[in-house]
Every structure is written in C-alpha cells, then in structure tokens.
Amino acid sequence: MSAVTGPHDGTRCVHAGLPEPVPGQPFLPGPVFAAPYHLDPWAGPAASPNGYGRPDNPTRRLLEAAVGELETGDCRVFASGQAAITGLLLALLKPGDTVLLPSDGYFPVRAFATETLDPMGVRVLFAPTGGPYPDLDGVRLVLLETPANPGLDVVDVPALAARAHAAGALVAVDNTTATPLGQRPLDLGADLVVASGTKALTGHSDLLLGYVATRTPELLDAVTNWRTVTGAVPGAFDAWLAHRSLATLDLRLARQTANAEAVARLLAGRPDVTGVRWPGLPDDPAYPVASVQMRRMPGVLSFDLGDAGRVARFLDAARLVAAATSFGGLHTSADRRAQWGDDTAPGFVRLSCGVEDTVDLVADVTAALEAAG
Numbered sequence: 001m002s003a004v005t006g007p008h009d010g011t012r013c014v015h016a017g018l019p020e021p022v023p024g025q026p027f028l029p030g031p032v033f034a035a036p037y038h039l040d041p042w043a044g045p046a047a048s049p050n051g052y053g054r055p056d057n058p059t060r061r062l063l064e065a066a067v068g069e070l071e072t073g074d075c076r077v078f079a080s081g082q083a084a085i086t087g088l089l090l091a092l093l094k095p096g097d098t099v100l101l102p103s104d105g106y107f108p109v110r111a112f113a114t115e116t117l118d119p120m121g122v123r124v125l126f127a128p129t130g131g132p133y134p135d136l137d138g139v140r141l142v143l144l145e146t147p148a149n150p151g152l153d154v155v156d157v158p159a160l161a162a163r164a165h166a167a168g169a170l171v172a173v174d175n176t177t178a179t180p181l182g183q184r185p186l187d188l189g190a191d192l193v194v195a196s197g198t199k200a201l202t203g204h205s206d207l208l209l210g211y212v213a214t215r216t217p218e219l220l221d222a223v224t225n226w227r228t229v230t231g232a233v234p235g236a237f238d239a240w241l242a243h244r245s246l247a248t249l250d251l252r253l254a255r256q257t258a259n260a261e262a263v264a265r266l267l268a269g270r271p272d273v274t275g276v277r278w279p280g281l282p283d284d285p286a287y288p289v290a291s292v293q294m295r296r297m298p299g300v301l302s303f304d305l306g307d308a309g310r311v312a313r314f315l316d317a318a319r320l321v322a323a324a325t326s327f328g329g330l331h332t333s334a335d336r337r338a339q340w341g342d343d344t345a346p347g348f349v350r351l352s353c354g355v356e357d358t359v360d361l362v363a364d365v366t367a368a369l370e371a372a373g
C-alpha cells in the first residue's frame, strides 16, 4: 500500500469540494435548481459563471471539485457511468482510430463498441484485463478496467501506461470498482479516469452518476465540450445527494472491505463454492499487483455456485443479501450476472458487501449456503 501524505482519506472525504465557511450559510449549500439564470442586461453571459443549466450549475461544480480532489485531477460529472464512458470514447475517437478495450469488463461497454464505434469506422481491439495485451502500435486509446467487473482481475497500470505511452496511445482507467480511495489512476500514469459514481462512490443505491477526471487541459476541454453539446448532465438534486454521500466514503469502504475479506475467506474455505475471487486474498492471482498499486481493496467479490437454481436458493434463503444488480451500496447484494447477458458461467455470482456488521453477514451467508444445499 502506498504512503499517504497530508490529510488522510476520512478528512479528505468530509471536506472535499466544500466552499469556504460563511457565517449563516450551510456547510454544503443546497441544490440550485435552474435551467436559465438571470443575465446581466449589458454584459450578458460574461458577467457570471451561470448562464444556462446544461453547461453551468453551481451544485454540479461543487461535486466536481470534490471528486476532482479525490482523483487529484479536474473532473466533469455525467448523468451515469455509461454517459461518462461513451462520452469519453466519442469525444476522443474518430473514424480510423483504434481503441483497446477490456474483454472482461463491464459488458455494455463492449456492446457499445461493437454496435456504435465499429460501424463508425473505429477499430476495436479487446484484451483480457489480466493480459496478454497486444502490440499497441497505432492504438489511440487504451481503456483499462481494474479491478474488472465482474471477474475482479487486475492490471498493472504503471506498466501498461508506459507501454501505451511509448506507442503514442492515451490511457484511461475505469475506477468504478476501486473508487478514488482504492487507487489513484492519475498517479499510476493514466491520462484519464472514468467511472460510475452510481456504485461505492455515492453508495446509497439511490442515484446514477458518472465522471471523467484528468490533469490534461486539452482532454478536459474535449470532454467538457462533448458533455455540453450532448447534454448528459446529472440534475442538481442528484449532484447534491452525491456530494452529501461522498463525505462518508471512507467509513463505508472501511466496513465494506472488512466484510468482503471475511466473506471471501468464508467462501474460499468451503468445498461447495468454487472460483472465489477477491484481489485482497493473498493467494488470488490479482493479489501481487493489487497489493502494490491499490490503496485499499474493494467490497466486491465473485464466486461460482454451480447453477442458476442454487444461486436462487441461496438468495431466497439469505436475509441480509438482497438479490439486486449494481454494487457498492450500504446493503449487501448479489447478482447472477448471466441473467443480464454478461458472458459469465450460469452459477457465477458477484457479491457486493454492504456495511452490516461482519459477524451478522458471515452468519447469514453461511446459513444461506447451508439452506441452498
């Protein structure tokens, strides 16, 4: 784990993006609901940063300041993770370019590449997160997803970024699973971070959000312009709710990671569960790289229960494991990914640990496995 200087994670989350204290004003200003704003009759939009709600919203800017502080770059938020990823790809790629995508990452990104990028004339290559990676000569953009959802393989970002940069390619890292407290891709050599904020970043299963962060002004401009013309912005209330939720990220992740470790160890010790993956387990294939480049381990793990019927019996018996997709929320949930069309085995389960007490969760998962037979 890398050393942290300055304020630590909990302090950074609590204070991220908050304005300077003003007597009589709240810590986090409430949401500003506006499509148009009053304009100065003479100076017009030049007089204020707020002219029209699609490009300009002060609640959104505070959230962007917060996420940017955590990712150590400049941030633009989007209406969802998919809006951020597709916006990034379309803002940076043009016909004739080549993009390299993970073959084992979030599967709608692969569908978008095949259904939209390829017919546009963008050449799409795929590589598994754990490698091997092809020759990167002629590649414009490498998108990495680490840990990958749902298989939780990990890639050595500094090594891949060095190879990509030597070949003249840009590198973007999907930081959804890790969150900016779990790893800082911009410090690891990536040019861009892209992520869904729907998951652990905001963590209450009540909103959709995405973001792109970078330290490169031209890349930020390209992404900002793309968002302004396409309009994939989150509303003011969601932006405010996300900012409020961000303050507890450190606390939530601490419990989620502790729970994931306990559940992973429980599952790994059971003969009736196979393929347990959690990058924090010392004998996991991802551990050697993850333990060096990640600052903390995710609350998500995966395993195989053999078939769809056994997964259903497990979910039905569990009292603390909700049958639900998505991950990173306060409540423990589990998802049989094949039911959504993901390229996974019929009994493959992604389990997202919530913030319940570890002892209760371990007891519930144990009882549900016994009941599932």
Ligand SMILES: Cc1ncc(COP(=O)(O)O)c(C=O)c1O
Pocket: 080, 081, 082, 083, 085, 106, 145, 149, 174, 176, 177, 195, 196, 197, 198, 208, 209, 210, 326
């Ligand atoms: C790794 C990853 N990236 C992107 C997304 C898309 O995010 P959203 O659902 O917010 O559009 C997801 C959603 O599950 C994801 O897991």
